[in-house]
Amino acid sequence: MRADRALALHLAVIALLFGLQYVLSPYHQGNLARIMVLATYATGYNILFGYTGLLSLGHALFFAAGMYGAGMSMRYLDFPALAAFPAGIIAATLLAAMIGALALRTTGVAFMIVTLMFAQAGYLTLLYFNEYTRGDEGFVIPQADRAIGLIDLSADDTRFIAAWAIFSVGLLIALAIVRSKAGRVLVAIRENEERTRMLGFNPFPYKLGAVTASGAFAGTAGAAYALLFGSVGASFAAIQYSIEPLLFVLLGGAGVVLGPLVGSVLMFYLIDYAREVTTAYLIVVGIALVLLILFARKGILGSLRRRSDGWLP
Amino acid sequence: MDLGPQIVLASLDGAVTAAVLALTALGLSLVFGVMRVVNVAHGEFFMLGAMIAWFVASAIGGHPALGFVAALVIAPLLVGGLAASADWLIIKRLDYEPEATIVATIGLLYILQQGALITFGPVAQAVEAPFNHRIEIPWFEGSNVGWGLFTTSYKLFVIGAALTILLGVWLLLSRTKTGLLMRATQLDRETAQAFGIPVEKVYALTFGFGAAIAALAAVLIVPIQQADYLMGGDPLLLSFIVVIIGGLGSLRGTLIAALLIGMSDGIISVFFTPTLAKIIATLVVAMVLVFRPQGLFGAKAQ
Numbered sequence: 343m344r345a346d347r348a349l350a351l352h353l354a355v356i357a358l359l360f361g362l363q364y365v366l367s368p369y370h371q372g373n374l375a376r377i378m379v380l381a382t383y384a385t386g387y388n389i390l391f392g393y394t395g396l397l398s399l400g401h402a403l404f405f406a407a408g409m410y411g412a413g414m415s416m417r418y419l420d421f422p423a424l425a426a427f428p429a430g431i432i433a434a435t436l437l438a439a440m441i442g443a444l445a446l447r448t449t450g451v452a453f454m455i456v457t458l459m460f461a462q463a464g465y466l467t468l469l470y471f472n473e474y475t476r477g478d479e480g481f482v483i484p485q486a487d488r489a490i491g492l493i494d495l496s497a498d499d500t501r502f503i504a505a506w507a508i509f510s511v512g513l514l515i516a517l518a519i520v521r522s523k524a525g526r527v528l529v530a531i532r533e534n535e536e537r538t539r540m541l542g543f544n545p546f547p548y549k550l551g552a553v554t555a556s557g558a559f560a561g562t563a564g565a566a567y568a569l570l571f572g573s574v575g576a577s578f579a580a581i582q583y584s585i586e587p588l589l590f591v592l593l594g595g596a597g598v599v600l601g602p603l604v605g606s607v608l609m610f611y612l613i614d615y616a617r618e619v620t621t622a623y624l625i626v627v628g629i630a631l632v633l634l635i636l637f638a639r640k641g642i643l644g645s646l647r648r649r650s651d652g653w654l655p
Numbered sequence: 656m657d658l659g660p661q662i663v664l665a666s667l668d669g670a671v672t673a674a675v676l677a678l679t680a681l682g683l684s685l686v687f688g689v690m691r692v693v694n695v696a697h698g699e700f701f702m703l704g705a706m707i708a709w710f711v712a713s714a715i716g717g718h719p720a721l722g723f724v725a726a727l728v729i730a731p732l733l734v735g736g737l738a739a740s741a742d743w744l745i746i747k748r749l750d751y752e753p754e755a756t757i758v759a760t761i762g763l764l765y766i767l768q769q770g771a772l773i774t775f776g777p778v779a780q781a782v783e784a785p786f787n788h789r790i791e792i793p794w795f796e797g798s799n800v801g802w803g804l805f806t807t808s809y810k811l812f813v814i815g816a817a818l819t820i821l822l823g824v825w826l827l828l829s830r831t832k833t834g835l836l837m838r839a840t841q842l843d844r845e846t847a848q849a850f851g852i853p854v855e856k857v858y859a860l861t862f863g864f865g866a867a868i869a870a871l872a873a874v875l876i877v878p879i880q881q882a883d884y885l886m887g888g889d890p891l892l893l894s895f896i897v898v899i900i901g902g903l904g905s906l907r908g909t910l911i912a913a914l915l916i917g918m919s920d921g922i923i924s925v926f927f928t929p930t931l932a933k934i935i936a937t938l939v940v941a942m943v944l945v946f947r948p949q950g951l952f953g954a955k956a957q
Contacts, residue, residue: 399761451693455944459940470928470931625770628765628766
């Protein structure tokens with residue numbers, strides 16, 4: 343019974359998001375489409391950080407790999423959107439598996455710094471091949487190419503439905519992962535890696551799986567961002583985009599499947615509001631990080647779960 | 656120009672870079688060594704040092720040397736005090752837990768950087784050097800003696816000043832009671848506490864001191880470079896590289912690595928573009944952490 347209650351809640355959230363397009367103004371509808379793409383990114387990050395307890399500071403690399411995998415294959419290889427999207431996901435997944443295999447030789451602080459350094463090297467590489475990547479400025483994917491058959495992905499309503507579909511599939515996959523046997527091993531690794539090993543599980547393949555899965559989510563979000571919003575740029579590989587999912591997950595609740603969505607919505611609007619008030623709007627990110635780590639490590643849904651006898655996955 | 660003279664100039668600039676880098680990285684290394692805290696906001700303390708130097712120099716006016724000397728005193732004190740209170744208010748409350756501290760110092764990075772944008776504005780500011788004589792360097796080409804190369808007295812002063820400060824830090828650590836307390840805390844926090852050493856105060860002092868050294872390095876370099884609110888990124892990255900290559904927490908390794916990287920940074924950039932040099936450096940650092948976490952000069956793994 344307990345399992346069904348959780349599934350019902352997630353399906354209800356998905357239905358609610360779908361319904362919101364009929365209620366929201368075009369401005370907020372556009373925002374929500376963007377939020378759902380970013381929330382897909384954060385949902386994958388949560389599998390790694392929230393459930394496995396591995397804090398990566400380099401996931402922007404995988405987001406950018408998805409974005410450039412899709413964007414470059416359209417720009418230089420004339421891929422149609424329908425082929426460019428999986429191309430981006432595959433690029434990010436392979437890269438995540440490679441980086442994961444190297445970075446997972448380290449733990450704790452070293453893991454954070456290694457992922458940070460790899461992402462920085464990736465960002466600098468995008469700048470170095472400025473001629474092809476257009477560096478920080480980036481390039482625009484022409485509107486005519488951003489279509490699947492007759493469906494125009496750049497139109498407001500189709501864009502919203504595409505973002506909603508991607509997020510919904512991502513959310514359900516994340517739910518399935520964390521409720522599977524492998525998902526329980528991930529939590530066991532987070533709680534005590536040595537003890538997990540003693541129980542007869544080799545943590546490495548599980549950890550590599552978590553890095554790769556979160557990389558695939560990041561790549562999916564990156565490729566979707568390129569196709570839905572048309573912009574591809576090296577700035578999406580910068581450190582700020584590695585911090586963002588961490589912030590979303592911390593705010594919404596690490597280790598709660600719906601946490602990243604809640605965090606993404608709140609943080610997006612908080613940053614959006616700050617941007618209107620000051621050019622130094624990123625100060626909000628800094629203050630939020632410090633306050634969350636000091637006073638609310640469980641995040642919003644994490645604290646809520648503690649009060650509701652813990653059935654929320 | 657021939658390659659020879661170009662390399663002479665590059666190694667002189669490299670020595671200036673190495674001197675400033677050694678100071679900046681020493682601050683990071685000290686904080687990591689004593690507190691086991693990775694301070695991601697370290698580059699922002701450097702940036703604050705430079706911005707305060709500009710602010711002080713333009714507020715005082717008159718001869719540039721007046722502002723410079725005032726900045727040499729004021730910037731490290733202000734930045735050190737700010738860092739020590741950040742430690743007291745934030746890092747102490749996290750019980751110096753490594754992963755939580757990194758997240759907190761990332762937050763601090765944004766707060767300081769954006770705070771500087773609000774306080775000092777987005778424009779890059781130049782500071783006039785207190786003195787800047789042209790010094791010709793003889794260059795032999797066959798039997799002719801050429802005088803085409805020159806450096807400035809200020810650059811030589813930066814190298815000298817950095818060496819003096821490094822010597823001072825070494826004396827402080829090895830010869831004074833404060834240094835003894837810091838070394839004792841580094842060796843074993845619990846035992847130090849049991850012997851009545853106020854560990855939390857030592858940590859706050861160390862954190863402030865590490866930031867103050869970075870600020871001092873920034874005051875020295877700002878007449879050569881310019882000051883702006885985004886300048887903290889490069890010193891942070893380079894300090895990380897130096898501290899990791901030199902072995903986390905090893906001061907001697909930090910100095911050797913700073914010399915190596917500062918000098919080669921100057922010379923490598925004669926042959927490669929700076930971006931390519933940075934790509935190689937970051938990848939090397941990642942690989943060192945993956946395959947040799949004790950650093951190239953570190954003694955043994957923790």
